[in-house]
Structures are given as C-alpha cells and as structure tokens.
Amino acid sequence: MGRWEPDARGRLAKAAMELYAEHGFEQTTVAEIAARAGLTERTFFRHFADKREVLFYGMERLRDLLARAVADAPAAATAMDLVGAAFEAAAAMLQENPERVRLRDAIVSANAELRERELIKLAALASAVASALRDRGVPEPGASLAAETGVAVFKVAFARWVSAPGQPDLPGIFRESLAELRGVLA
Structure with missing residues (x-):
C-alpha cells in the first residue's frame, strides 16, 4: 500500500490491533505498526500520540x-x-x-x-x-x-x-x- 491511499488512521488502527493480537501490546512497536499499514512512523504520530491511543481514540x-x-x-x-x-x-x-x-x-x-x-x-x-x-x-x-x-x-x-x-x-x-x-x- 502506498502512502497516498486513503484512511491512514483506519489502516494504522487495523495494523496495530493485528500486531497487538499477534505479538502483544508491549512487544509491538510504532515502526512495526506503520510498516504493516504501509505508512511511515511520522504518519502514525500525525494520527496518534502514542501506541496506546490506538486503543482509546x-x-x-x-x-x-x-x-x-x-x-x-x-x-x-x-x-x-x-x-x-x-x-x-x-x-x-x-x-x-x-x-x-x-x-x-x-x-x-x-x-x-x-x-x-x-x-x-x-x-x-x-x-x-x-x-x-x-x-x-x-x-x-x-x-x-x-x-x-x-x-x-x-x-x-x-x-x-x-x-x-x-x-x-x-x-x-x-x-x-x-x-x-x-x-x-x-
């Protein structure tokens, strides 16, 4: 997926939930979430303050x-x-x-x-x-x-x-x- 595709927030949230389920919250990094979503860490931080906020946004x-x-x-x-x-x-x-x-x-x-x-x-x-x-x-x-x-x-x-x-x-x-x-x- 390219960075230009729509719904970056949704893609990041989906990727984070998948990774949290697969590896656990503590073991999952923002870099892994962004990579799974096909986005950059910088894009992640434009949408979420930290990886906890994915669960509470x-x-x-x-x-x-x-x-x-x-x-x-x-x-x-x-x-x-x-x-x-x-x-x-x-x-x-x-x-x-x-x-x-x-x-x-x-x-x-x-x-x-x-x-x-x-x-x-x-x-x-x-x-x-x-x-x-x-x-x-x-x-x-x-x-x-x-x-x-x-x-x-x-x-x-x-x-x-x-x-x-x-x-x-x-x-x-x-x-x-x-x-x-x-x-x-x-």
Missing part, C-alpha cells in the same frame, strides 16, 4: 454520544432514565463492531497500564454524563451518583457481553443489568 466520540443522549432524552425522564438512555446509546455504538471491541478488551485486559488508562477514560465518561445531568437540572451529588452508577452498570453489562460472544445485544444486556440494579434497590 474513539473515547471523545463516545463521550459526546453520552452527553447528547442525556440532552436529547424526554423532559420528564428521571436521572437514572437519562443515564440509562446514555449508556444504552453507547452500548449500541460499541455493538456496531463487536469483533474489534472484544479484541480491544482482550488487549486492554492483558496489560496493567492499559487497564489503568481505561479506568481514567471511564472516569472521564462519568464526568461527562454528570455534567450533562447537571445541565438538565439534576443537582449534586445526585448527578455524580447517577453517572457513576451508570458506569458501574455498564461495566458489568459489558463484561457479561464480552464473556459470551454469541450474545449480540449489548444494549439489551445493559437494560437487563440496570433493571436488576433497580430491583436490588427497591
């Missing part, structure tokens, strides 16, 4: 989706209904490419540094949801509690979905998990 889109789902929910929705709508939308987005999401999860789970970064990114998602809830008039500490609860329920639902590859319905698993939590709290 969609988080801004996910954060925006969560905030938009809270903002667009019906006016009469409760704080947990807003959180449910937000994380259900996120689940639907992740479900669009289940193989990549499951591979990414395996790569992150196998590396302590990446697991720590994942927790930081999840905290940023909770913060974005809490901010969107406050914008909707949910006072503190309720906004933060609801947002953090949403992240916790999402993590449990995601783990259930990842561990059973035959289950295609991540949004449904999230809804079930949220209903289970509501039942426990009733």
Whole structure:
C-alpha cells in the first residue's frame, strides 16, 4: 500500500490491533505498526500520540454520544432514565463492531497500564454524563451518583457481553443489568 491511499488512521488502527493480537501490546512497536499499514512512523504520530491511543481514540466520540443522549432524552425522564438512555446509546455504538471491541478488551485486559488508562477514560465518561445531568437540572451529588452508577452498570453489562460472544445485544444486556440494579434497590 502506498502512502497516498486513503484512511491512514483506519489502516494504522487495523495494523496495530493485528500486531497487538499477534505479538502483544508491549512487544509491538510504532515502526512495526506503520510498516504493516504501509505508512511511515511520522504518519502514525500525525494520527496518534502514542501506541496506546490506538486503543482509546474513539473515547471523545463516545463521550459526546453520552452527553447528547442525556440532552436529547424526554423532559420528564428521571436521572437514572437519562443515564440509562446514555449508556444504552453507547452500548449500541460499541455493538456496531463487536469483533474489534472484544479484541480491544482482550488487549486492554492483558496489560496493567492499559487497564489503568481505561479506568481514567471511564472516569472521564462519568464526568461527562454528570455534567450533562447537571445541565438538565439534576443537582449534586445526585448527578455524580447517577453517572457513576451508570458506569458501574455498564461495566458489568459489558463484561457479561464480552464473556459470551454469541450474545449480540449489548444494549439489551445493559437494560437487563440496570433493571436488576433497580430491583436490588427497591
């Protein structure tokens, strides 16, 4: 592949995921990723700050989706209904490419540094949801509690979905998990 071909970012991401799966995250170099994609290291660094960012570059889109789902929910929705709508939308987005999401999860789970970064990114998602809830008039500490609860329920639902590859319905698993939590709290 020549450097002029389109979708350099996508090619780099695909190459990185393949190499991480084949050799492990730690053993894969940026030079190897760029070579597999038919690009230069310089091109890699135009698209990603480092090789970890290949695994986390969609988080801004996910954060925006969560905030938009809270903002667009019906006016009469409760704080947990807003959180449910937000994380259900996120689940639907992740479900669009289940193989990549499951591979990414395996790569992150196998590396302590990446697991720590994942927790930081999840905290940023909770913060974005809490901010969107406050914008909707949910006072503190309720906004933060609801947002953090949403992240916790999402993590449990995601783990259930990842561990059973035959289950295609991540949004449904999230809804079930949220209903289970509501039942426990009733």
